[in-house]
Amino acid sequence: MALLHDHLPGLTLEHLPLGSTPTPVRRLEADLVPGVEVWLKDESRFGDGGWGGNKVRKLEWIIPEAHRRGVRTLFTVGGIGTHWGLAAALYGREHGLRTLLGLVDQPIDDHVREQLARLQASGAELHRYRDQRRLKLAAPWLVARTTLRDRRMPWYLPAGGSNPFGATAYVDAALEIAGQVRAGLLPEPASVVTAVGSGGTAAGLALGLRLAGLRTRVFGVVVNDSFPLDAPVIVGLANRTADLLRERGASIDLGPLESVNVTMRTDWLGQTYGDPTPASMEAVAAAERDQLLLEPVYTGKSLAAMRDVGGRSEMPEPILWLNTHGPR
Numbered sequence: 001m002a003l004l005h006d007h008l009p010g011l012t013l014e015h016l017p018l019g020s021t022p023t024p025v026r027r028l029e030a031d032l033v034p035g036v037e038v039w040l041k042d043e044s045r046f047g048d049g050g051w052g053g054n055k056v057r058k059l060e061w062i063i064p065e066a067h068r069r070g071v072r073t074l075f076t077v078g079g080i081g082t083h084w085g086l087a088a089a090l091y092g093r094e095h096g097l098r099t100l101l102g103l104v105d106q107p108i109d110d111h112v113r114e115q116l117a118r119l120q121a122s123g124a125e126l127h128r129y130r131d132q133r134r135l136k137l138a139a140p141w142l143v144a145r146t147t148l149r150d151r152r153m154p155w156y157l158p159a160g161g162s163n164p165f166g167a168t169a170y171v172d173a174a175l176e177i178a179g180q181v182r183a184g185l186l187p188e189p190a191s192v193v194t195a196v197g198s199g200g201t202a203a204g205l206a207l208g209l210r211l212a213g214l215r216t217r218v219f220g221v222v223v224n225d226s227f228p229l230d231a232p233v234i235v236g237l238a239n240r241t242a243d244l245l246r247e248r249g250a251s252i253d254l255g256p257l258e259s260v261n262v263t264m265r266t267d268w269l270g271q272t273y274g275d276p277t278p279a280s281m282e283a284v285a286a287a288e289r290d291q292l293l294l295e296p297v298y299t300g301k302s303l304a305a306m307r308d309v310g311g312r313s314e315m316p317e318p319i320l321w322l323n324t325h326g327p328r
């Protein structure tokens, strides 16, 4: 049983535990964001096999739903360094599902090169395209081929696994945070900061923090320019997630979330998704000096954002920062 089942009696959505909870929280070293009270929730530890981080939490809800639907193949998309695609491939395989991946080129650095090698070894079926337009054109053919083979349609999951099932994971994680606050392990955060690549993490947190009765605001550091990830988009996904939970038996006595409940900022994105900006590289290097392993595409940018505006009115302290990277 997930925390969500305790909090929302009647919820029939199935949950497959893939990691140990709660993920630890601790005060961040003072030199990383000088003069600002920042707490770290270490999501990098989540995931008992293969690959860790925030994507694995999403699969805890997606894999059981795939089985419930009788799906044989998950079809999803991402950049050639997609963490999400790799997690889907590894955990899907462990739980009897094939993964079909449509990959789009992105700026290549050592981390992306490593990721691509892992994807190639993951057992997923990979199809690589120069841009999103070409992937979109090829998608019907990929779906038709897979349907013929499986005698069943693959289940299409958007980039990052950010549908309402994936976002449910971070509703659950928000309840976990509330439990850690109640247990005195950290103060009630004024802001929770996360990198935003496809929105499921931020949307789930926004809904979960409200369900948990915390006043914490979500500050999303948007790192992807391939599709809109502004506050209305995030809040829209949070509201669709609440609808899913209601459809599956939960009684949720909340009005719809409004865009004013979350802040989404693109200031640290750089030129495009995957652009390793100087601020992000500097943040990764600073973290490394404190034995904290980040990467420049997501977590480096979220640390860079805190170094710039942490403690100001748009990102009040105490801050809880999610380290969503899952190196294995």
Ligand SMILES: Cc1ncc(COP(=O)(O)O)c(C=O)c1O
Pocket (backbone or CB within 6 Å): 053, 054, 055, 083, 084, 159, 160, 162, 195, 196, 197, 198, 199, 200, 201, 202, 298, 299, 324, 325, 326
């Ligand atoms: C390391 C890391 N952090 C953060 C994110 C962003 O999460 P979301 O896609 O839910 O916005 C991702 C997404 O893949 C990720 O790989």
